[in-house]
Amino acid sequence: MVVSDAEPKAAPAPGDAPVAPAPIAPGAEPPLSVIEPGTRTLPDLRELWRYRELLFFLALRDVKIRYKQTVFGVGWAVAQPLATMGVFALFLGRIAGVGAGVEHYPLFVFAGMVAWAFFSNTVTSAANSVVANERLITKVYFPRLAIPLSTVGVGLFDLVIASLLLAAMAAWFGAAPGWSVLLLPLVVLALAVSAAGVGVLLSALIVAQRDFRFVLGFGVQLWMFATPSLYVPAEALGPRAQALLPLNPAHGLVAAFRQAALGGPFDWYAFAVSAAVGTAVAVAGLAYFRRTERSFADTI
Structure with missing residues (x-):
């Protein structure tokens, strides 16, 4: 993208005489702003950084509208992870006996649901964000990637609120985190990258084909049940399952969030594989979004 602007001039103070614009030299052309499609495979992060204030205010707007x-x-x-924890603790922990051998099974489930709520809500919000901001996209230019990425800020806000309740529950049950709590920012970053990558990819697909909006609804629900780290301890899974399940990025990252928040042995294999898969999906999503974003205003 090539953008060329004249240097902005300070507004005159009240009471000052209006300042006439500087005359244009004979033969000279007035300053222009030229916006051209770029040739990059991935979005220009430098341009996105120049619009960082817009990114912040989009996230702030979404937080205000949400509540x-x-x-x-x-x-x-905290309503979603808390309600899901109650259902899982009752039907899986008490009736089905899945939580047998797990100390403080409700806390175990709630820690996983806090991470899952952040992941799933970010994916869902980012996927629908471009279509939801149709009027904004068709009226003014800005990096389109700022819209789905702003939903990460909303998810982080919810994550902080839910984490405060998680800390209170951990103190109530007497669970103290170990050294692995220092890895919590890294785990949250991996969760944000993976969720944003999936959401960005889906946002571009939904613009092209609205059928993906209906697939998204039940797809996220199926994804939750396909992430057994939410409700089953790793010891209950066989060696083959423990080797293959981290290919689901949510599985390893949810387990890593719980291990970092509550303590216990950290599964580096599951975290590394899930983070790598999530990063690969994010790169693919950014590349597809970059290739299709120039037609959003016409297609949407």
Whole structure:
């Protein structure tokens, strides 16, 4: 992208006489802003950095809209993982006996659901974000990638609120994190990259074909049940399952979040494989988004 602008001039103070614009020299052309399609395979991160304030305000707008005119306010940030924890703890932990041998099974499930809620909500919000901002996209230019990426900020806000409740529950059950708590920022970063990558890919696909919006709804639900680290301890899985399940990026990253937040042995293999797969999906999603974003205003 090539952008050329004249140096902005300060506005005159109140009461000052209006300043006439500088005359244009004979034969000279007035300054122009030229926007051209780039040839990069991946989005230009430098351009995205120049629009960082827009990215921040888009995320802030989404946070305000999400909890505007609600009775419980930010309490809804913990409602989803808390309700799911209750269902899993009752039906899987008590009735099915899946939680046998797991100390503090409700805490075990809730820690996983906090990470899953961040992952799934970010994927869903990012996937629908481009279509939801149709009027903004068709009226003004800005890096289109800022729209799906801004949903990560909303997810992080919910994650912080839910993590405070997780810390309170851990203190109640007497679970103290070990040295692995230092890995928590790295795990959250891997979760954000993976969720944003899937969401960016789906956002471009939904613009091209609206059928993906319906696939997204039940696809995320199936994905949750295909992530056994949410409700089954790793010891209950066989060696083959432990080797293959990290190919699901949510599986290894959810388990890593729990291990970092609550302590216990850290599964480096599952974390590394899931993070690598999530990063690969993110790169593929960014490349596809970059290739199709120039036609968003016409297709949407």
